[in-house]
Structure formats: structure tokens, C-alpha cells
Amino acid sequence: MSAREPLIVQREVKPLDFLAAGETASEFKELLKSLGIPTDICRRASIVTYEAEMNTVIHGGGGVMSLRLEDDAIIIVAEDQGPGIADLEKAMQEGYSTAPDFVREMGFGAGMGLPNIKKYSDKLEIDTRVGEGTTLRAYIFIKGQREE
Amino acid sequence: MSHGIKINKEACKGCVNCIKTCPTEAMRVIDGKVRIMEERCIGCGECLRSCRHRALSLKENDWDFLSSKRSLAVVVDPALCFQFPWRPYPDVLSQVLRNMGFDPIFKDAALAFDLTALAEARLLDGNSDKRGPMISTYCPAVVRLIQMKFQELIKNLSPVENPLEICIDLWRAKHVKHNVPAALVAPCPARVAMVEDPVGRDASSADYVISVTRMAREILTNSRSVEHLEDSARGSNSRWVRWASLGGETAHIKEFAEKPVRSLTVSGMRNVIDLFQELELGRLKGIDFIEARACNFGCIGGIANVESRFIAHQKLKMLASSAPTDEEKLLLDELYETGIWKLQEEIMPVEQAPLGMDLAKAMEKLEELHSVYAELPHLDCGTCGRPTCRVMAEDIVKGSGSIEDCIFRVRERIAELSEEIHVLSKKLIHTMTPEGENEDKRDM
Numbered sequence: 001m002s003a004r005e006p007l008i009v010q011r012e013v014k015p016l017d018f019l020a021a022g023e024t025a026s027e028f029k030e031l032l033k034s035l036g037i038p039t040d041i042c043r044r045a046s047i048v049t050y051e052a053e054m055n056t057v058i059h060g061g062g063g064v065m066s067l068r069l070e071d072d073a074i075i076i077v078a079e080d081q082g083p084g085i086a087d088l089e090k091a092m093q094e095g096y097s098t099a100p101d102f103v104r105e106m107g108f109g110a111g112m113g114l115p116n117i118k119k120y121s122d123k124l125e126i127d128t129r130v131g132e133g134t135t136l137r138a139y140i141f142i143k144g145q146r147e148e
Numbered sequence: 149m150s151h152g153i154k155i156n157k158e159a160c161k162g163c164v165n166c167i168k169t170c171p172t173e174a175m176r177v178i179d180g181k182v183r184i185m186e187e188r189c190i191g192c193g194e195c196l197r198s199c200r201h202r203a204l205s206l207k208e209n210d211w212d213f214l215s216s217k218r219s220l221a222v223v224v225d226p227a228l229c230f231q232f233p234w235r236p237y238p239d240v241l242s243q244v245l246r247n248m249g250f251d252p253i254f255k256d257a258a259l260a261f262d263l264t265a266l267a268e269a270r271l272l273d274g275n276s277d278k279r280g281p282m283i284s285t286y287c288p289a290v291v292r293l294i295q296m297k298f299q300e301l302i303k304n305l306s307p308v309e310n311p312l313e314i315c316i317d318l319w320r321a322k323h324v325k326h327n328v329p330a331a332l333v334a335p336c337p338a339r340v341a342m343v344e345d346p347v348g349r350d351a352s353s354a355d356y357v358i359s360v361t362r363m364a365r366e367i368l369t370n371s372r373s374v375e376h377l378e379d380s381a382r383g384s385n386s387r388w389v390r391w392a393s394l395g396g397e398t399a400h401i402k403e404f405a406e407k408p409v410r411s412l413t414v415s416g417m418r419n420v421i422d423l424f425q426e427l428e429l430g431r432l433k434g435i436d437f438i439e440a441r442a443c444n445f446g447c448i449g450g451i452a453n454v455e456s457r458f459i460a461h462q463k464l465k466m467l468a469s470s471a472p473t474d475e476e477k478l479l480l481d482e483l484y485e486t487g488i489w490k491l492q493e494e495i496m497p498v499e500q501a502p503l504g505m506d507l508a509k510a511m512e513k514l515e516e517l518h519s520v521y522a523e524l525p526h527l528d529c530g531t532c533g534r535p536t537c538r539v540m541a542e543d544i545v546k547g548s549g550s551i552e553d554c555i556f557r558v559r560e561r562i563a564e565l566s567e568e569i570h571v572l573s574k575k576l577i578h579t580m581t582p583e584g585e586n587e588d589k590r591d592m
């Protein structure tokens with residue numbers, strides 16, 4: 001379903017794998033840098049990836065992260081076959097979180113992930129079905145592309 | 149960019165220990181010898197630690213050349229104070245250096261470190277939470293790491309000049325007439341690089357570099373008795389010497405800050421990189437100041453120290469340092485107003501060349517990179533002279549390597565070839581009769 005645009009890289013994320021947290025984010029960042037994408041866009045992509053990855057790890061029961069490229073946008077896709085989000089509007093609000101206690105003790109669950117993804121991306125699509133899973137697609141437009 | 153490391157080609161065995169410890173993947177082994185990619189090296193000195201053949205050292209000036217100079221001003225990294233069997237008071241060291249014929253810049257060093265701490269304290273007092281924490285620029289390896297890998301944090305770097313530069317500037321201002329060159333005593337490659345190729349200013353105020361190793365050795369062989377010096381020298385300001393150890397800068401800043409400073413101190417390359425990663429992801433909140441050092445324990449952990457970092461750290465406790473006096477504060481205020489503490493130039497990012505000229509070309513290259521990578525064994529053995537298979541694939545698509553550099557690939561090729569030879573050898577020539585078969589069958 002999300003195989004529309006050319007794929008840059010795809011990574012599987014395991015459920016509750018906190019040790020690997022951030023690895024995908026920094027890998028995506030380095031990849032984008034090597035493609036000559038401006039650093040502030042790389043950073044935004046890295047934050048979006050990190051938050052989406054953490055949601056997949058914590059709430060989604062693991063899944064697949066991919067980085068795709070369209071003519072004028074990079075797309076970060078997080079797919080899982082987890083429980084889905086019952087009330088998406090609520091989930092998008094700052095401070096709303098269903099994270100269990102042990103996750104909160106690790107410093108997550110402030111309910112800032114989705115709001116931050118929205119803030120740092122230019123377009124956000126979330127396709128979620130309770131009991132089936134969630135697919136998040138965050139677009140970041142590449143504006144000031146280098147000449148030559 | 150200069151990196152402050154000297155390679156002794158004769159000693160280098162071409163083993164790949166060093167290239168695997170490099171945090172920025174800046175090393176390769178080519179034609180049996182190690183090579184450092186200047187544009188990627190941050191001078192942290194991790195490679196020096198891992199070399200068992202002493203093929204890597206600090207790029208310092210020749211001792212005989214320097215000691216033959218009529219006069220030479222010497223400014224020391226605070227770490228030097230901790231190398232000796234006596235207490236780490238700077239005044240003792242200053243006397244020792246004077247006895248050796250040098251012109252030690254110590255009073256101005258004390259002043260310069262005070263001034264830096266004061267300037268940073270004032271910046272922190274005026275800082276708002278929105279800008280994120282201020283990151284110390286004292287460790288040149290950390291500054292370069294940020295320029296290279298964490299460009300988004302450049303704006304957080306403290307815009308304050310390195311006190312080791314300021315002290316030479318202060319000293320020069322007072323000795324304009326004498327054109328005396330100055331040498332910096334450095335505990336790590338990054339400090340050497342700071343002199344050769346400084347960040348945030350056009351040229352360093354220091355002219356030469358001596359390693360802590362060399363200077364400590366000369367001092368230990370030249371000055372037998374310092375007991376009489378030790379007793380007479382407890383008077384002056386030794387606050388600056390604490391910067392040699394992790395936390396010293398923060399403690400100093402706190403002495404001048406009006407508001408409480410929520411600080412975080414971190415040392416060792418791995419910790420520093422992890423911290424910056426978290427910082428870039430925006431997960432760290434409520435911190436005003438970050439003191440990050442490439443070496444464990446701070447500069448006393450630098451590779452060119454002779455004294456153990458554990459003992460050096462213990463020695464810090466022998467150092468009673470007093471708070472600045474009112475008189476000192478007045479002088480510092482005056483100096484602060486002159487702005488001499490300001491970094492002269494903006495710190496710029498160091499961009500790595502992208503894979504292609506434009507996005508389409510870069511994408512093509514990236515796909516190529518992925519398919520080359522898929523061909524490699526993913527053992528990161530280093531035999532190809534690169535730290536990882538991933539770097540090897542990168543080098544290949546950038547045109548500086550071939551798949552035959554991989555010993556496993558070559559082995560496979562040989563296996564394929566020998567299989568082919570075997571098959572060929574079994575192929576019959578028309579005039580030959582296969583063994584165990586009669587001619588009748590073959591005719592059919």
C-alpha cells in the first residue's frame with residue numbers, strides 16, 4: 001500500500017526494543033545527509049522518525065519504518081499491525097497518552113510524540129483501524145534544494 | 149582541517165585496530181599503512197589509544213628547535229599541572245618552567261579562565277529556555293564533532309573564546325614590544341589542531357605546540373627538588389587548574405553566575421555522542437549548560453598525559469582554591485567590557501560531500517551503495533582497510549575502492565573460478581573416448 005514512491009531504506013522495529021531506540025532516527029538522518037538534503041530538514045526528519053519509531057515500539061507492537069522519497073518531499077512511514085488508535089483526535093492532543101507506567105518511568109509517555117510529529121512535518125496522514133493497525137505517513141517538503 | 153596527529157609510517161603495521169575505534173570513520177588502511185581523512189577527523193585521539201605499535205603520536209614541534217630559541221613564552225593546558233609528584237599548584241610549575249628558561253604565561257592564564265567563566269556565566273544568566281542549553285567550546289574535539297555530525301547544535305555552542313587563546317592575547321597586549329613566540333603545551337591531538345587550525349578565529353595566538361608527554365619528561369629530568377618552591381607558592385589563583393578535570397569549568401561558571409545553573413557534565417566519546425543525539429531529538433529538557441569532553445575524566449584523560457587519570461583526579465582534591473576577590477572581580481569586569489572573550493568568527497558546519505551532485509544522482513548512487521553493500525559479508529572485519537562493510541560500500545560508489553578489496557569476495561571469486569576450471573577440465577574433446585563407455589554408445 002505504501003510502495004508508491006521510491007524507497008530509500010526500510011527497517012523493522014521490534015516491540016518494546018528500547019535499546020535500539022533512536023537508531024533508525026540517526027540512520028535516516030545520515031542517509032538524508034548523504035543525499036545532500038539540508039540539515040534542518042534532516043533534523044526534522046530525524047525527530048519525526050524517532051517519535052514515530054517510539055510509538056511503533058511502545059504502542060504498535062513493533063512494525064516497519066521506511067523512508068521514501070518523492071520529487072519534492074521525503075516521506076517517513078511507520079506501519080504496524082497493533083491495536084490501532086481508537087480516538088485519533090484525542091491522541092493528537094498534547095499531553096494525551098495511554099502509555100503504561102513502566103514506559104513512563106523510562107521517560108516516555110508525555111503525550112508529545114504525535115503533536116511533535118505534526119509540528120515537524122508539513123503533511124501528516126494517519127490511517128488507523130482498531131484491532132488492525134496503524135500506518136503513519138509524515139511528509140517533509142524539500143524546499144531550498146541545492147542548485148547545480 | 150588539521151588533526152594534530154603524526155603518523156610514523158615505519159612503525160605502522162597496517163593492522164586495523166585504530167580505524168575501528170574512530171568515532172567519525174575518518175581512517176583507512178591503504179597500501180599497508182594507515183591514513184587519516186583530514187576532512188573527517190576531530191582529533192579526539194581514540195586511535196592513539198588503540199595503537200600498539202606507537203605509530204601515532206601528537207604532531208608537536210621539535211624540542212631542540214624550541215629550546216634553542218632565545219625566548220619562548222609557554223602556556224600550559226591545565227592538565228600539565230597534574231603530571232608531577234608535587235601538589236598541582238600552578239605557581240610551582242610556573243617556577244619550574246622559569247628555571248628552565250621559559251617565560252610562563254600563568255598569571256594571564258588565571259585571568260583568562262576567570263574571564264571565560266564570567267562571560268559564560270553572564271550568557272547563561274541572560275539565556276532563555278527556548279534556545280536550549282549552551283554547550284562548552286573548551287574541548288576542540290567536541291566542537292569539531294558538532295560541526296561535522298550535529299550541525300543543528302552549532303547554534304548552542306558557547307560564543308566564548310578558548311581561555312588558552314585569550315591568555316596569550318592578554319599576555320601579548322602587555323608585551324607588544326618583544327616579539328616573543330608562544331608555545332602551547334597540549335594533552336591531546338585536538339589541542340594541537342586548535343593551534344594549527346583553530347575554529348572560531350582566523351589564526352591561533354600560539355605559534356608552537358609541545359605535548360604534555362614531552363614537557364613533563366623534560367621537567368621531571370630537569371628539576372629535582374621542588375620542595376622549597378612548593379612551600380612558598382600557594383598564594384595565587386588556582387581556580388583555572390580545575391578545568392583539567394571534568395566539572396571544573398562548570399564549577400568555575402557557578403562561582404560567577406547569578407542564577408542557578410542546571411548543568412550536565414559528560415565525558416568520553418561514546419557518552420558525548422549519545423548525549424548529542426538525545427539533545428538533537430529534543431528529549432533533553434531543563435538543562436542550561438553542557439560541559440562535554442572527548443576524554444574520560446576530562447583533559448587529564450587526554451592521550452598525551454603521563455600521569456594516570458585516576459591519580460590526577462585524586463590530586464585535584466589537594467587543590468584548595470579560593471573564590472575571586474573583589475579586586476579580581478573589578479579587573480574582570482573591566483576586561484569583560486573590552487569583549488576580548490568573544491569568539492571572533494562564527495562557527496560553521498563542516499558538510500560532508502553528498503553522494504551526488506543533485507538529488508536524483510545521489511539517489512542513484514545510494515541504490516548502487518545498497519546493492520554493493522548486499523554483496524559484502526557484513527562482518528566488519530576491517531581487512532579491506534575500512535572500518536565497516538558499510539563504509540566500504542560507500543568508498544566503492546564514491547570511486548575509491550573496488551569490490552576485490554574484500555577478502556571474502558575474492559575468496560568466493562576464486563571458488564567460482566576453480567569450479568569453472570573443474571567443469572572445463574571435464575569437458576570432453578571430440579577425439580577423446582570417455583572412460584568406461586564403449587564407442588557404440590557414443591556413436592548413437
Ligand SMILES: Nc1ncnc2c1ncn2[C@@H]1O[C@H](COP(=O)(O)OP(=O)(O)OP(=O)(O)O)[C@@H](O)[C@H]1O
Nearest residue numbers: 055059060091097098099108109110111112113114
Ligand atoms: N502506533 C500506535 N498504535 C497504537 N496506539 C498509538 C500509536 N501511536 C500512538 N498511539 C496512541 O496515541 C497516544 C498518543 O501518542 P503520543 O506519541 O502523542 O504520546 P505517547 O507516545 O503516549 O507519549 P510520548 O510520545 O510523549 O512519549 C498514545 O499514548 C497511544 O495511546
Ligand SMILES: [Mg+2]
Nearest residue numbers: 054055113114
Ligand atoms: Mg509517542
